[in-house]
Amino acid sequence: MAEQPLLREEADERGVLRRALPHLRPHRARLAVALGVALADSAALVAVAPLVGLATDALLDADRGRLVLAVVLLAGLAAAQLVLARVGELLLIRSGEEVVRALREQAVENLATAPLRFLETHRGGDLLRRATGEVAELAAFVRLHLRNLVSALAVLGFTLAVLAGYSWPLLLVQLVVFLPPTLLVTRWFQRDAAAAFGGKASAEATVAATFTETLTAREALQTSRGLPGWTRRFDAENRHAVRAARRALRVENRIDLVSLIEGLALVALLGAGGWLVTRDAVGVATVVVFVVASRNLFDACTDLSQLVGEVATARTGLARLLDLLAATTAAAPAADVDDLPGRGELRCAAVDFGYRADGRALHGVTLAFPAGSRTGVVGETGSGKTTLAKLLCGLYAPDAGRVLFAGTPLTALPERQLRRRIVLVPQEVRLVTGTVAENLALVGSAPDRAAVERAVAGLGLTGWLDALGGLDAEVGQRGARLSAGERQILGVVRAVLADPAVLVLDEATADIDPATAARLEHALDELHADCTLIVIAHRPATIARLPRVVRLAGGRVVADEGSGTGRSLREEKVRLA
Numbered sequence: 001m002a003e004q005p006l007l008r009e010e011a012d013e014r015g016v017l018r019r020a021l022p023h024l025r026p027h028r029a030r031l032a033v034a035l036g037v038a039l040a041d042s043a044a045l046v047a048v049a050p051l052v053g054l055a056t057d058a059l060l061d062a063d064r065g066r067l068v069l070a071v072v073l074l075a076g077l078a079a080a081q082l083v084l085a086r087v088g089e090l091l092l093i094r095s096g097e098e099v100v101r102a103l104r105e106q107a108v109e110n111l112a113t114a115p116l117r118f119l120e121t122h123r124g125g126d127l128l129r130r131a132t133g134e135v136a137e138l139a140a141f142v143r144l145h146l147r148n149l150v151s152a153l154a155v156l157g158f159t160l161a162v163l164a165g166y167s168w169p170l171l172l173v174q175l176v177v178f179l180p181p182t183l184l185v186t187r188w189f190q191r192d193a194a195a196a197f198g199g200k201a202s203a204e205a206t207v208a209a210t211f212t213e214t215l216t217a218r219e220a221l222q223t224s225r226g227l228p229g230w231t232r233r234f235d236a237e238n239r240h241a242v243r244a245a246r247r248a249l250r251v252e253n254r255i256d257l258v259s260l261i262e263g264l265a266l267v268a269l270l271g272a273g274g275w276l277v278t279r280d281a282v283g284v285a286t287v288v289v290f291v292v293a294s295r296n297l298f299d300a301c302t303d304l305s306q307l308v309g310e311v312a313t314a315r316t317g318l319a320r321l322l323d324l325l326a327a328t329t330a331a332a333p334a335a336d337v338d339d340l341p342g343r344g345e346l347r348c349a350a351v352d353f354g355y356r357a358d359g360r361a362l363h364g365v366t367l368a369f370p371a372g373s374r375t376g377v378v379g380e381t382g383s384g385k386t387t388l389a390k391l392l393c394g395l396y397a398p399d400a401g402r403v404l405f406a407g408t409p410l411t412a413l414p415e416r417q418l419r420r421r422i423v424l425v426p427q428e429v430r431l432v433t434g435t436v437a438e439n440l441a442l443v444g445s446a447p448d449r450a451a452v453e454r455a456v457a458g459l460g461l462t463g464w465l466d467a468l469g470g471l472d473a474e475v476g477q478r479g480a481r482l483s484a485g486e487r488q489i490l491g492v493v494r495a496v497l498a499d500p501a502v503l504v505l506d507e508a509t510a511d512i513d514p515a516t517a518a519r520l521e522h523a524l525d526e527l528h529a530d531c532t533l534i535v536i537a538h539r540p541a542t543i544a545r546l547p548r549v550v551r552l553a554g555g556r557v558v559a560d561e562g563s564g565t566g567r568s569l570r571e572e573k574v575r576l577a
């Protein structure tokens with residue numbers, strides 16, 4: 001059995017940004033502008049402190065000219081920052097959402113074309129969560145937190161650079177007094193935050209659920225005199241909810257300690273600054289710059305500490321999504337598909353295939369289906385007919401041997417080229433929620449209404465479709481309003497609209513009444529004179545109209561009767577399992 005890469009539950013978070021780079025590349029111009037504006041906004045914010053320092057110096061020197069200049073610059077800075085902040089936020093959100101949208105589209109496209117084996121080896125829920133939940137979380141991060149993250153990092157970096165330029169010793173004092181205790185408090189808060197807030201939410205949800213049940217079970221509680229016991233249960237849950245809320249409040253209060261640390265850092269700054277001023281090591285304006293800039297420093301650190309959890313969640317989501325994209329991105333096909341003919345022979349040569357390592361569903365199957373031939377495939381239940389159909393359509397790759405269309409291995413064909421040439425109609429036709437027309441339009445050629453009507457008429461189904469309610473009839477949720485046979489008819493019409501070189505029908509008319517099925521099969525025969533038809537069926541009448549019949553048993557070809565190229569109905573009665 002061919003190895004199928006399995007997605008790990010724990011995403012590989014190493015180098016996640018590097019792995020995301022190829023997905024950012026197409027948006028680099030927009031991202032660069034957005035980042036540039038965001039950085040300019042942060043620079044404007046940080047520049048306030050040095051300008052206040054300039055004003056302080058001017059005041060101390062009684063220099064009116066410099067004071068006016070500083071004030072004018074400060075006013076200009078405030079106005080510029082107002083605009084930059086708004087524009088920066090908009091640009092960053094817009095370009096971030098562009099990236100997320102592209103990732104979402106790629107995830108959906110990759111999943112739609114992922115090898116069947118990949119889909120079968122993963123739980124649908126996990127794939128769905130990666131393609132929708134993780135993307136939604138990334139989108140929320142971009143909308144709510146990305147701008148704060150960029151701005152906090154930039155303000156922190158710029159402020160440290162500016163303050164280092166003014167006085168190293170003062171900066172050191174500030175960092176030593178502020179950073180270590182702030183980090184400790186933040187960790188203390190984060191250690192218990194998830195449990196405390198999660199516990200509060202779940203206790204409140206329990207109270208709400210019991211309360212709702214009280215209303216619905218009111219009569220039963222009164223008549224069975226169960227109210228006292230029910231009230232005791234409600235009281236207990238209520239007390240638990242109050243305890244959980246108090247715990248959450250206590251944990252929340254921990255973060256307030258950061259304000260105390262900020263105050264202490266400011267006191268230390270003033271003390272050290274005053275001492276340095278008396279020793280003429282720094283000027284008064286430098287201390288003022290530090291006092292003003294410390295606000296930026298504290299805010300940036302607080303923002304970053306609050307964003308740690310969000311960044312971790314977004315990082316994990318991004319890594320899980322990238323894992324999915326990496327596992328489902330097809331390797332570049334080797335074949336030069338430009339000169340691949342529209343019609344051609346489909347051939348499988350010495351094909352082995354197994355679903356599990358310990359058993360084979362197909363053994364050394366060699367068959368050729370010339371262009372325009374008609375072949376029936378029969379065999380007992382479990383003999384490998386559906387498996388062969390899926391291999392002939394390239395849904396599975398053989399473990400050994402090859403399946404070729406016009407001499408090119410299917411594994412070397414790009415997905416689109418393959419689907420344009422070979423189409424499978426399975427017994428269970430999948431429809432999407434919407435109208436008949438919307439379902440029939442789900443083929444590569446995107447046929448217009450007239451083309452759809454022509455195909456329906458060509459198959460002799462106009463009356464049937466009118467009875468169904470016409471092309472605008474709603475099929476219900478995933479086709480639930482239609483019978484299995486009606487869904488099959490739509491599946492066949494859709495396949496005809498795709499106009500493939502090879503049409504594989506796997507029990508595709510089994511649920512249709514015999515008269516309609518016979519009409520449809522006859523019409524299919526007439527419509528697609530140059531289309532290779534491979535029909536898997538148990539119904540004798542379906543097989544009896546085909547000039548060639550291949551029989552499978554235990555995954556091997558045990559009989560191959562007829563040429564497949566004749567146009568007359570098969571006279572001889574086919575022996576069926």
Ligand SMILES: Nc1ncnc2c1ncn2[C@@H]1O[C@H](COP(=O)(O)OP(=O)(O)OP(=O)(O)O)[C@@H](O)[C@H]1O
Nearest residue numbers: 120355356361379380381382383384385386387388
């Ligand atoms: N997804 C799968 N995973 C594991 N084994 C499978 C899977 N699909 C089919 N098999 C096994 O492969 C063998 C061939 O199955 P296949 O569906 O090709 O038979 P079939 O001839 O089409 O049967 P039927 O006439 O009932 O449709 C069977 O033994 C079946 O149990």
